[in-house]
Amino acid sequence: MSIKRSLPTATLSGFALSAVLILTFLKILLQNIPTSMQRAGDSLLTLNANEGVANAVTTVVVYFRGFDTLGEIAVLFIASLGIGLMLGENERCVIKAQSNFMLHTAAQLLFPIITLYGIYVMSYGHLSPGGGFQGGVIVASGVLLLLISHRDFEVPHSFIVTLETFAGVAYVLIGLIGLFTLDVFLGNFLPHDVRQMGMLLSGGIIPIIYIIVGIKVGSEMSMIVQNLIKRGDDV
């Protein structure tokens, strides 16, 4: 009677295929390393000095490529819609265990600080690194903290729906106002002075649009997080 040891064929074939692909890719890539990379943003950096906004990445995301940001918000909306449709029809499950007293008190102390930090990052996005996406997700993580420490807390559904609708409609309305007054979709129709670079009220419509993006992303992430915690299965 012979004892056969089965070769793990899946693992070995995975190793072999990966090794062949690694060697081919690295050989092609390492032969064509460029000595100096071409820069695409030189003209945009000099144009940015005329807009009066300190952060160049904010100008590129919101003003020069604002249509792509509109498409990205649409993708986030479709993802949140899909998660809400699949998980939202289960009945609301109640966490059975009472949470710890320390967690209960500490979450009540930390939630205003986290929300304030998120709003700060959102509204100073044109002066320092930050912006709407980062600030919105920070606010959503504060809501997550409150969801796992209190048993009966739920984000009110109608409030979130109102916020999200207002933010989405306002983005397109600002673009259309720019189209009617300046013949450019998302044109900068508010006064933007170069001498005010570095102040909070500078850059025209750029901080306003980024705050709108932050409100929409924050409310969508809060609904995604609540659907994943409270509506999966019985806990």
Added chain:
Amino acid sequence: MFEYLNQPEVIRYIVTVGSMMLLFIGLFGLLTQKHFIKIFISIATMETAVFLFFIGNMFSKDLFAPIITEGFTNVAQMNDPIPHAMILTAIVIGMAVLALGVSMTIEYFKLTGNTEIDKMNEMRH
């Protein structure tokens, strides 16, 4: 040895080899693992490798961040802002797709009760 490693060609070499190794580790995990969550972790690792490759190839030692503050007003010495905007969008969309995939996994588990891709053979009969 430190002066040898500080040359721009060597740093670009290190970035290329390192991020491609991370990409192929993710590909290996995608090919051989059987649990759903491990497959999603491998996909997320591959996306992180591509972002590192993108940003790492624009690195040069005398550039600084693209934010105009006092003392840093020379526009010609700033980093390029266009790849930063593209990677920002890509990170957010990657997270959204991952969340949708995870919720589909939860629904499939409630329907049939298995979490391995070897046992997904409802369409065979």
Added chain:
Amino acid sequence: MIGFIVLLIFVGIIIVAFSAIIQSSLADSIILFMGVGLGSVVLFFIFKAPDVALTEAVIGAGISSLIFLMALKHLKAQV
């Protein structure tokens, strides 16, 4: 000095990513994936891209890993 730090962090990221994939316990795998995100945040900061570093820290090492952990609870996996 910068080249040496970049080399060290890349080696660390590769080791952590490889051990995240061949772990058998799922909760350990998710926490090691958070380590990959942390290493990439430090690398983005060294490459002088502060916006991308902040976004990756908040989304990659924050919400994305938390989504995996919340799914783990519903899948009733053996932790």
